[in-house]
Amino acid sequence: MAVSLYLAFTRYDIFNPPEWVGFGNFVRMFTDDPVFLRSAQVTLEYVLLGTPVKLAAALAVALLLNSITRGSGFFRSAFYTPSLIGASVSVAIVWRAMFAGDGPVDSSLQVLGVELGGWVGDVDLAIPMMIILVVWQFGAPMVIFLAGLKQVPTELYEAAQVDGAGPVHRFWKVTVPMLSPVIFFNLLLETIHAFQVFGSAFIISNGSGAPGGRLNFITLYMYKRGFADMQMGYAAAIAWVVLVVVAIIAAIMFRTARSWVYYAGDNR
Amino acid sequence: MTTVEHVQPGHQTAEMTARAGRPARPRRRRRGLLTTIVWYLLLLALAAVVLYPLVWLFFATLKPSSEFGRNSGLLPWEPTLDNYARVWDGIAGIPLWRYGLNSLIVASLAVVGTLGSSALAGYAFARVAFKGSKILFAAMIGTLLLPFHVIIIPQYIIFNQLDLLDTYVPLLIGKFLGTEAFFVFLMVQFIRNIPRELDEAARIDGAGHPRIFWSIVVPLLRPALVTGGIFSFIWTWNDFLGPLIYLTSPENYTLPIALRLYNDTTSTSDYGATVAASLLSLIPVLLFFLIFQRMLIRGVATQGLKG
Numbered sequence: 001m002a003v004s005l006y007l008a009f010t011r012y013d014i015f016n017p018p019e020w021v022g023f024g025n026f027v028r029m030f031t032d033d034p035v036f037l038r039s040a041q042v043t044l045e046y047v048l049l050g051t052p053v054k055l056a057a058a059l060a061v062a063l064l065l066n067s068i069t070r071g072s073g074f075f076r077s078a079f080y081t082p083s084l085i086g087a088s089v090s091v092a093i094v095w096r097a098m099f100a101g102d103g104p105v106d107s108s109l110q111v112l113g114v115e116l117g118g119w120v121g122d123v124d125l126a127i128p129m130m131i132i133l134v135v136w137q138f139g140a141p142m143v144i145f146l147a148g149l150k151q152v153p154t155e156l157y158e159a160a161q162v163d164g165a166g167p168v169h170r171f172w173k174v175t176v177p178m179l180s181p182v183i184f185f186n187l188l189l190e191t192i193h194a195f196q197v198f199g200s201a202f203i204i205s206n207g208s209g210a211p212g213g214r215l216n217f218i219t220l221y222m223y224k225r226g227f228a229d230m231q232m233g234y235a236a237a238i239a240w241v242v243l244v245v246v247a248i249i250a251a252i253m254f255r256t257a258r259s260w261v262y263y264a265g266d267n268r
Numbered sequence: 269m270t271t272v273e274h275v276q277p278g279h280q281t282a283e284m285t286a287r288a289g290r291p292a293r294p295r296r297r298r299r300g301l302l303t304t305i306v307w308y309l310l311l312l313a314l315a316a317v318v319l320y321p322l323v324w325l326f327f328a329t330l331k332p333s334s335e336f337g338r339n340s341g342l343l344p345w346e347p348t349l350d351n352y353a354r355v356w357d358g359i360a361g362i363p364l365w366r367y368g369l370n371s372l373i374v375a376s377l378a379v380v381g382t383l384g385s386s387a388l389a390g391y392a393f394a395r396v397a398f399k400g401s402k403i404l405f406a407a408m409i410g411t412l413l414l415p416f417h418v419i420i421i422p423q424y425i426i427f428n429q430l431d432l433l434d435t436y437v438p439l440l441i442g443k444f445l446g447t448e449a450f451f452v453f454l455m456v457q458f459i460r461n462i463p464r465e466l467d468e469a470a471r472i473d474g475a476g477h478p479r480i481f482w483s484i485v486v487p488l489l490r491p492a493l494v495t496g497g498i499f500s501f502i503w504t505w506n507d508f509l510g511p512l513i514y515l516t517s518p519e520n521y522t523l524p525i526a527l528r529l530y531n532d533t534t535s536t537s538d539y540g541a542t543v544a545a546s547l548l549s550l551i552p553v554l555l556f557f558l559i560f561q562r563m564l565i566r567g568v569a570t571q572g573l574k575g
Contacts, residue, residue, distance in 0.1 A: 003422035003425070004418050012425075014428060064307060071308075073562075074315075075311050075315055077557075077561045077565070078318060080564075081319070081322070081557060082318060082321075084564075085506065087506055088508075088549070089506075089508055089527045089549075090550045093542060093543065094321050094328075094543075097328065098324065107341075144568065192415060195415050196417070218417075219417060222417060223513075226420075226421055227424070232424075232425065236418075238417075239418045240418065242417050242418075243414065243417065243418050246413070247413075250413055
């Protein structure tokens with residue numbers, strides 16, 4: 001890490017010794033590199049939209065699964081499968097084919113009268129496509145939510161019911177507070193995870209980050225700078241900016257967590 | 269804060285004990301049959317949507333080349349096994365099994381390395397009182413929050429200077445050194461649940477740390493080792509960035525990187541072979557999952573591992 005920090009202040013191409021440039025890399029990033037800014041923007045869009053939707057899906061399905069008695073094992077496995085393979089190249093290839101101009105997703109939408117002409121090359125649809133890919137992997141947080149739901153004592157629901165609370169009220173006043181540590185944990189992990197999206201964007205855009213840089217997520221950009229253009233110092237500087245951003249987001253989460261995460265004193 | 273106060277355990281304990289004698293869950297029985305049916309239909313529809321891409325992939329591998337781009341439906345018009353035959357011939361003059369074998373070697377060594385090092389590290393954190401162990405443990409948990417970005421560049425430079433590019437060393441050395449905090453954490457949590465009395469009894473019998481670790485902790489650790497091993501295998505198998513950076517000659521490629529060759533649209537890409545190879549590379553992961561799914565899901569649920 002120290003090496004990385006040192007490199008961030010240098011110009012380094014592997015072949016020649018690093019040359020100290022001070023804050024030059026960082027200045028260039030924010031003032032003279034529109035590609036970086038664009039890439040930061042799409043990454044933030046992806047993280048801020050994808051993560052909440054994924055967690056909401058995970059929680060909703062976990063609640064559904066928690067309320068059925070039979071066959072939950074089957075559904076759990078079915079929903080968990082994408083989480084295991086979602087980051088693989090194979091799935092990225094499938095995704096590209098499915099969302100391509102004449103792929104299944106497009107043809108089905110045409111039946112419904114929606115003409116999109118492919119998501120992969122579309123400036124507006126490329127990120128939604130990636131978000132669908134990450135939401136598709138809701139199984140992992142779902143399993144963690146399920147484990148959390150099992151810990152909520154049924155007595156609490158009964159008590160709430162006796163007090164005249166409807167299902168919505170019970171959800172907000174019992175489920176959410178009791179589940180808040182798990183929600184927090186999932187939120188933190190999924191956010192960090194989302195920042196690291198690389199393989200699928202790389203494959204879907206053929207390593208280019210096209211269309212119009214909309215799939216040029218920050219890791220992809222860093223890879224290109226570091227390993228294709230051999231600007232190792234600049235890439236290290238990008239890595240540090242990502243680290244600082246993630247650290248700030250995590251710090252905000254931990255800070256605000258005090259007001260909404262509820263730890264039951266007796267079972268933890 | 270306001271939402272939380274409604275469920276303060278102190279307010280509820282009296283009620284809870286008062287209700288303890290009653291038969292459980294009247295809540296569930298009251299719900300109508302109709303609601304249950306709707307729930308199941310909803311879940312089935314969702315399962316169909318979630319699994320559709322995989323089913324689509326399976327059938328796509330049976331489509332002859334002439335159908336790609338024309339038949340976006342699920343079923344092939346004229347099913348064929350041609351794609352698999354071409355996959356067998358491989359790409360860049362190297363048969364697919366070679367890439368598969370490379371992946372298998374890397375993933376298996378990763379499992380050995382990860383389990384060995386993380387079990388040892390886990391034992392050290394859970395049982396050996398050494399100076400700075402608290403700080404080290406906190407630092408290790410901290411790395412869970414770190415994006416991997418920060419270390420890949422210096423790592424690459426170091427391996428470049430050591431002349432180890434295009435070997436499997438950079439992909440594996442971290443696993444043997446226990447740098448993967450997830451697995452160390454898994455082991456620590458598990459070892460903490462092993463009763464200390466066992467260690468103490470062994471110590472009275474004259475056993476030192478190596479013997480306690482090997483004869484007491486390791487056998488009891490088996491469930492955690494199995495879970496960790498499966499995850500380590502699957503993650504290494506799927507890894508794309510590591511091999512992409514470190515492997516340069518095609519005969520060393522692992523499956524994901526080889527798949528990228530298939531998928532490369534700048535060269536003459538063979539679509540049928542690409543999907544067939546994609547499916548084949550998913551098979552080990554899916555098999556593992558089918559066999560160990562109960563254990564895997566329990567591992568996720570208790571340790572918060574990500575898939």
